[in-house]
Amino acid sequence: MALDDSASSAKPPGRVTSREVAAAAGVHQSTVSRALRGDSRISQATREQVEQAARQLGYVPNSSARSLRSQRTGIVGVMVPNIDNAYYPQMLSDINREFAAAGYSMVLIVDPPHRRSDVSRLGSLLDASVDGLLILSATLDSGMPAVLHARGVPIVLGVRSVPGLDVDIMEPDNFSAGRAVAQHLLDLGHSEVAAAMGPEITSTTKHRLLGIQSVLAGTLPPERILHGQYSHEAGYAACNRLLRGADVPTAIIAGNDVIAIGIMDAARQLGVAIPDELSVVGFDDIQMASWHSFRLTTVDMGTAAIAEQSARRLVERIQHADGPKRHELFPASLTVRGTTTAPRKGPLTVK
Amino acid sequence: MALDDSASSAKPPGRVTSREVAAAAGVHQSTVSRALRGDSRISQATREQVEQAARQLGYVPNSSARSLRSQRTGIVGVMVPNIDNAYYPQMLSDINREFAAAGYSMVLIVDPPHRRSDVSRLGSLLDASVDGLLILSATLDSGMPAVLHARGVPIVLGVRSVPGLDVDIMEPDNFSAGRAVAQHLLDLGHSEVAAAMGPEITSTTKHRLLGIQSVLAGTLPPERILHGQYSHEAGYAACNRLLRGADVPTAIIAGNDVIAIGIMDAARQLGVAIPDELSVVGFDDIQMASWHSFRLTTVDMGTAAIAEQSARRLVERIQHADGPKRHELFPASLTVRGTTTAPRKGPLTVK
């Protein structure tokens, strides 16, 4: 029988502390701490007493106090450029699973393309509130990762890389993917190709484009390469521009699947048949791409693996700040579905 | 000139503390705290000195220490049932904007439908690591919100409500929305209607269904009401079942847009023309619903407003734990697009 009988009755306004548990169990606060954390020096009997007292009082260790003392928060930050497109939520789902399994909570940091170099917001990343940072929103010109790295924040770059930085990077083999897509269109006989890519300052766009151009050097003139956001709207707009201009392409390479779907959406509205009148290819192979409404030919960039591995890598990096950095390239594989075929013969008539 | 000149040179392994800033500025630690927090009692001159020292040393206040002392973390939790469907990411985007504007970080808590009543995971919500919780994943039978509320955690329920709980609730007018959808189909002349709804234990499904049944009492027999997850796959599966069975409906009411799109996907694969051979309606009016590829007739449930307001409400609730709770019903309005029309005459032939 415990001395303090106010177990399940009225509890004080403040939360229960380890000291109160100690009083209830008739031991010292330090013993409570040790017993609950599984310190082997505490006897079985005492441990059980403490555990029971803790349970009865509904004790939950205060995370701020624990963090202050132990210098770790159990929270990781995940930076994404946006969240209302399909790509990142899908990744976040996998990433979240990994972090949760490793005992970490995840704060979401939406880091939109505009208002970059907003260093003021860096404060909340340097205040030791996160144990590490998984950055999916890096741009080629972004100095933010370097600053964080210099300050000793464990970081991992996922999907998008930044050159000249000694950090872990897990990215898809964009160059090969670009080559594969281009070769596929070349094989089908396309000679009038356009590209509606993402932002030039992303490694994904840059390297995919380099791969594409390495194959399509002749047939993809710079003026048929468009850049915009990685968004449905951007794809939609690009398609309208390309199909309404002179010199209508027979195939469009989209910077990613989200853009590709925007393109298809616009094409359908214009009454342009896909793939008979226009071939479309994307990158990423997001779930939506396999939906029957789209059946998009695209490239599996190993996104699920990147999500999983980059999360795991960050956990390792947090535990061993030193150790060699790893830069991994995930293989890409073309997935041919229903949006690519041989080019139409004549010109295109738009509705 | 400062005494300590190690400003931008080698810094000690540990992060810079307010005490070091104090030493550099020649003042006491408490003065640093006050100066940086904008305490009016600090003179302008001292404040500037402190600010300069802080800047030179790259001082960032430790968030754990601050939280421990001030009993607030500046972090809110947002619970969602999943994140790889389109609905929640879209909401999260709005929610994130509000919280960020109010100075809060957001930890994402994915709370899948299975492994409910997993009270062990509650620990991380009771340890004072979050100042409040926005719950978008509540089910009718979930005891979790009640437990949290009893423990004094500020919570707001968004989208999904739980009966008999004295907390803030911001939900759409599901009943009216259900009525509107049913009336729309009735007006078009449908008499063979089916419903592919979400999980029965969600308030959204329950109330939408009640609304639907209040209009379609006769023409919607229980055996044509299916329940599944709020997912593309569930819609896809439901459509296959409904169109392949006897007694093929002329219209399907989907529990939400994600299900509706799954239905459309299956219908297209089966060679069933929408809307001529099958009408489809959804709920939510997610962005995708307006894409030309879908042009889905659906109901705007005021989701953006709910996202925004529920986030704001939580911030208020954190600041004033007492104060009357608000239960708001957001108006729903039918948005007719291209997936509903008068019913076909004869039976359906499936590819």
Add this chain to the structure above:
DNA sequence: ACTCCTCGTGCATTCGTATGCGTAGAATGC
């Protein structure tokens, strides 16, 4: 029977910031 060691626990301090209270010095009043 005495020393030595192990085991289990208590004590005191630490993490870094915020804040109530006290106080020196300047400013004001008469």
Add this chain to the structure above:
DNA sequence: GCATTCTACGCATACGAATGCACGAGGAGT
């Protein structure tokens, strides 16, 4: 010229858990 009120800051402590060290009790060894 002395008492008084501000002003601006320092001092000390609290927040709650983790942990190095000390120490008492009990057992093993000789």
